[in-house]
Amino acid sequence: MNAAAAALSDERVLLDHSPPAVGAHAIARRYGEGDTAVDALRGVSLEVPRGQLTAVMGPSGSGKSTLMHILAGLDQPTSGSVEIAGIEITKLKDNELTKLRREHIGFVFQFFNLLPMLTAEENLVLPLTIAGRKPEPAWLEQLLESVGLDDRRKHRPSELSGGQQQRVAIARALVSRPTVLFADEPTGNLDSATSAEILELVRRSVDELGQTTVMVTHDAVAATIADRVLFLADGQIAKSLARPSQAEVIDAIQEVAGQ
């Protein structure tokens, strides 16, 4: 076990005693076989505390996306285990995973992934529609207002800007009040001003709604809004910082990249 992992286990003791939103234990992921095999993750353990914004950073190819897909049950680790809200998810059957997604997981994608034929509002409530539930009107209004799309609810994605589309996507991820919201480079496809708006929205949802969030980002500015930043290098957690400043993040990025 390396130093970073040791630091993590210390932190766990310090922070919280209720079960974490997400817990991973020694997950490894290998793509392919034989000579061409790639070890995208090699033994990652972590816990995502409730009510916090956890950022994941690291050089390209370090395994950030792979980690997030496994944490969210989109992909299976080669070894190791993952728990969400106390449920071990790596062995779940497809319909159990479906149930898990409905109740515990929200997604925000880099490319928004809105359904083009639905309006903003229909996209927003889609997870509830799929689950066969009706949105509470007050909650819906609150969401629409907090993402600032009150006047755009009848528009289709093609009639919205990138930033607006991503706001719909965030509201869609929040609508079912999931245990954890995952976002893989949510600002990766946006300009800096729009990115700032989106980051502000993400932070606000953590503060006001207590939404546990895991966000992968390349952006040092984005990382500064996080409660904690995990640095991944070569498939392992190389460093972990709590509420770092922008300078600290930049230092850590260089340090990790230099390894």
Added chain:
Amino acid sequence: MTGVALKGLLARRVRAILTALAIVLGVAMVSGSFVLTDTISKAFDSIFTSSYSHTDAVVSGRKLVDYSTGGNTTVSQTVLERIKRTRDVAAASGALIDLNGDSTHANLIGRDGKAIQSNGNPTFGFGIDTSQPRFNPLKLKEGHWATGAHQVVIDAETAKKHHFAVGDTIGVAASGPKESFRIVGTATYGDVKSLGGATLAVFTIPTAQRLLDLHGYSVISVAAKPGVSADRLVSELKQEVPASAQVRTAKEQANEDKQGVASFISFIRGFLLGFGGIALFVGAFVIFNTLSITVAHRTRELATLRTLGASRRQVLRSVVLESFAIGLAASVIGLVAGFGLARGLSSLFGALGLTLPETSSVYATHTFVISLVLGVLVTVLAGFVPALRATRVPPIAAVREGAVIQRKKRLGPAAGVVLFGIASALIAYATLGGHLGSGKSLLALAGGALLGLLGVAGFAPVLVTALASVVGIPAKRLGGAAGGLATDNATRNPARTASTAAALMIGLALVTFVAVLGKGVHGSVDRAVNKQVTADWVVTSQNGWSAFPAGAGRAVAKAPGVALASDIRSDRGRIGSANVNVNGIDPATIARVYHFDWRQGSNATLVRLDGHGALVKQSFAKKHHLVIGDDFTLRSPAGKPVRLAVAGIFQPPRVMELLGGVVISREAFDRTFPRPSNSLTLIEGSPTQAGLDKALAAFPDAKAQTKADYVKAQSSFINTMLNLLYVLLALSVIVSLFGMVNTLVLSVFERTRELGMLRAVGMTRRQARRMVRHESVITALIGAALGLPLGIMLAAAVTHALGKYGVTFSLPVASLVIFTVAAMVAGVLAAIAPARRASRLNVLEALQYE
């Protein structure tokens, strides 16, 4: 979720409409077949029902023989008198009406001197006792009923169509030479709007008896006294009538009358539905293909739905719902289109000389139910595999480009080979067993063909690359860079190209099968007729196969240049319980105009046909254990027996036998059979057409042809049949055309970015169009390359099985070339819209397209 699925469908509506078109035609064919046959059936129903509307019991001659040209026995005047005197009879009336048989036919002659009806539709000539209107099935429209020997009432439809009015004179030819009658009225048959191609001439009873050469009545309608049941009346009458007559209630009689027609109609229905089925089968391929492509395009969308919590079952349901909606919409459109198609089918039959009676169109419940259920079922079934594939889209495909659907190992090719194996076995069973024509082997043949097509479709993806590189050569040569790219595009997704081509393959395989088989049958008919007839000229009825008056033979014998004219009489008789064709010939002259294939005996045997001697067809002799010298009794349709002895045994060809069953002398025939008529008169000598026509002037139903023309005419019905089949099969080719348009549109859509790139690096609009067009033609040619050999193989198997009928295998090369060219034209047509779309792409937008 349902809402989401339907909104998605709405967003892709152009695609949905193109998909739906694939099923519309098939459903239209099904619905059209039902509407048409139901309408015809109702028309016949009302003909038969109105025949007995005020009748309780019907007395008619007992039917001893099926399909007799001479007609059944009649009921005599004495029997009628006796019936009238029976206790519970209120009224009875005799008539000469034979709806099912050939005995009450009288040809109306048009103003041009030719028979109005010459292609085999009925030409009814009735004798009706109009003093008892309650028994009269006809309704007078104008004028009055015939009262004198030279008066006739004709049907209003014919009067209108051929410009005859009350007061005009019209020629009528029945069993003798033609005579002139004055039209004194027009009538309709009950409420039937159109008798189809049939014509109607109504005479007084004595006139009809004389014209038709009938004694007595063909039917006697009886009404019971009030309070007497039909059943009681029938049992009373049974005591009164002789054994040669039978008594039925009116209802039984109507049902009996309907029987022959009903089986004829259900044959037509099955025939048409078969083509509907083929079109639906092809449509299923198209739907399968289009939905597969659509599902592939929607991978990211489907995966996103999964990450948002959609279960596999929900994904499945949404895709199935989509095909259900497409199927339902298509079926509704098809159903309605079928109402129109029914008219088209009716004129198609009309063009081929088969006009059927009609009333106002019948839209029965089963038409709606079957059309809708079938259309929806086929669509949903065809969409089921793509729907299953959609459920295998992993949620991670929402985030990862290129995350392909995990496939279980491709089963297609292996399953295709297995299916093809089973198909070959079935076809071998059907064609090598030597009993093609039995229900079981026909079923095996149809099943084999179906599985064979599926099998080839299964392993076609493996062949696509090789085939494309061959059929793509002209594209490369002609199209340059664009042509080369077209070949690459066609092989880029072999499965997709294969199933697009497979849809076309089905139509082409069937067309090829029909063409090859048609040529084989054509040859066998030609050979069979050529071999039998050694005459110089042949007299037949106008349609070539009906009977014509014996008087025509006598007339033609006197024409200048005729050395001899040998009549061949023809009817059906009965030996024991078996029906048999009977011919009457002139033993002195027949050998000069007809070639016997003797098995026992020789032309010298003919002198023994003296009234007692008979020639018997070998296969008939075998079946009934008859050898030379054996005595047997033949009965005429009227029940008259004649003792015969086997004098010789011969074997006519198995197709187009001009003499068959039992052959006796003409004298014996004329003594035994009522109303003897000719099927042929064979002429030796060198008469002129004009001379023969003049001799036949009084017999407008007969015509003279040279032997060569006669042979040609005999096989021409095969060409007619082929044309009918081509038209009906064209339907499924059109369906596959929609499939090609579909695939191309989707491919162009999918390659928007790539096309933009090609245009950006200098491809002209023309080249872009050409690229799409060549791809389409290549796909069509792959369809031809699969379909033609398949059709040829199937036809080879069937011709082998028909070998004993003289059918030989020979390739109709010209037709095959035409089919290939037609496939290419289809490819060009299918590419019009997609190619235009490809060439009109805005380069900048296309490059940004995601």
